[in-house]
Amino acid sequence: MKIEAIKAALPTKKLTNDDILALIEEYSKPTFTGDLKAALSKINFFLRYSGSDTRHWLDKDERPIDLVARAFQEAITEANCDKNDIDLLVYTGIGRGFIEPAAAYHIAASLGLQQAECFDILDACMSWTRTLNIVHSLLQTGRYKRALIVNAECNMRFGGPVFPTVFQLPNVEAIEWSFPAYTLGEAATATILSCDPDREWEFHFKSRPDLADLCNVPLDGYEGYCTPSQRIGLNGINKFTSFGVELHANAFPEFINIFKCLKAPIEEIRAIFPHASSKREWDKVAEALNLKHLLWHIYPTYGNLVSASVPTGIASAIAAGQIKRGDRIAGWVGSAGMSFCAYSFIY
Template sequence: MKFLAIEHSFPSRRVTNDHVLKEVREANAAHLTEAELATVEELVRACFTASGTTVRYHRAAGESASELATDAGRRALDASGLDALDIDLLLYVGIGRGVAEPASATTFQDLLGLRRATAFDILDACASWIRALHVADAFLRTGAYRNIMIVNAECNASDIYRYELRSLEEFAHWHPTLTIGEAATATILTAHRNGADEEEGFEASFRTWGEKRDLCFVPMANFGAYFGKEVDVAGTLRPLQFVSFGLSLMEFGTRKLIEHYRDLPRFEEFKADLVFGHSASDGAGRHVVEACGIDADKYRFDHRNHANTVSASVPVSMSEALKSGELAEGDRVLLMAASAGVTTALAKFTYHGR
């Protein structure tokens, strides 16, 4: 599998921790005591320190998710040397979406002018982009499609950000909201036609613990009819309100990701030159690489640069690494992610670019 392009777009509004803390204080001043406000601020600062959160990017007035993703898609086409009519499959992998149906991929098939492409969505929370790589690789190996584009528009902050904390009891499932950033990405893949041997081929492994789906979710209006599980959430669930028991999710997800990696020695034996992970927390990422015996200098800690950009985390990081020259032709790449669901994902490949 060959990467013809990986491009990303950030919205223009740079949001600092100080801005978030100011908004939290203002949103809660009327119903929390001064002592409670001080406790909330102390806890939020501690979470930012543990995760390495510094800034995140959110849309300014007039900026739209579709425009950000379309911009990334057009730049990916330019970088790839392909015409829009050369793309024959579009996969949309963002959690961010405006409709339950049809597939959000149809929006970008239209906006990017991919008239010869069929299009559908792949959704597995923050692991969605890695899932799409796995699907794309299978299609390319069989020759079902020649050129595949993967797009996401993780621009959820204006929908899910809630500075108001109705009670201190909500803190456990509320605070991860404050670390969500926004980004859009577009990746273009084609088959590697130069006789790559098995060692250079793409390989992925996924594991899922559905019983832990209540650790992190975004409910819809008909949530109760479909979730099939009682949830212990302080306060009232609201449609599109992000719920994430961050500490429990990180503990379970990182433990299972470490076990997953250790259970498959071929991923360790691969000896990656660069490791990219989901940017939910730099602290969690550091714990994973230390437990797995991975050289921390090979891992990109990107939460500090743009916070948690959900399924865009890995392609954003790879796009930046390509632009800086850190990722180059022939590098051996390992992807690692723990995602809501809970899903753990591993992928390895030798990077081949245009």
């Protein structure tokens, strides 16, 4: 499978850590019990400790579909193909406007893709990576010639699953299950893929469903679809709840074990693209395997882009001249679920 083009589009509103702290202070003042200044100081420390600096959110006149269209147009231009050449479109990621039908249908209609079969894949921050693996298998069957993967991880809209609810802290304890919300950025990506038997891909996945209650956005009535846990829904129904410290603590050994599954020679890898959940935590894992020098981080600049993290990282590395055609690269992802993946391929 060949990546013919991979592009990312970012919104224009840029926020610093200080902007995030100001928003938390504004929305927490009416509800907070205790020392708010001490809580803000704690969040500030965590942000800077993780390596966070800036992130981008949609401005008032911007829409997720506009970012998708921009990324798609740049991708199709680079791939030198026509819209009608795309016969499969997969929408992937958490940011979405529809539960029914699959978001891919509305994306296809907006982009003018009349020949493409459509469906969605949703697997939290693993979504784009999981889709790569599935599309790789589908292209090998010969059923499709060219596939498009798109996402629009724009989850910070007012009244959405994160903002402002998770910025309305009731007490300092709530930071434990709310902090990851303050690292989120927004982006859309478009990836065009075609079958190429000369480019081998290697994927390794592992799931840890026993950790499923560490990061959730529960729907109304979720209790009937799971074994209930006191961790789920602490910020409310349809709202984001995430225990970031525990996620990374449990992920550390899994990250090491899954990367060791790769058969690709380490000395051939030009760059490794981690999920943008924390620069410091990923550096710790990479240091354990003597791989820190290979990590390409976008977290400090763009924040956690959810399922758009790795494709945005790859697109930015290409633009910066960090990788070129013929280079071997690797992806390294951990996600709510929990799930873990390491994969490698020739760009």
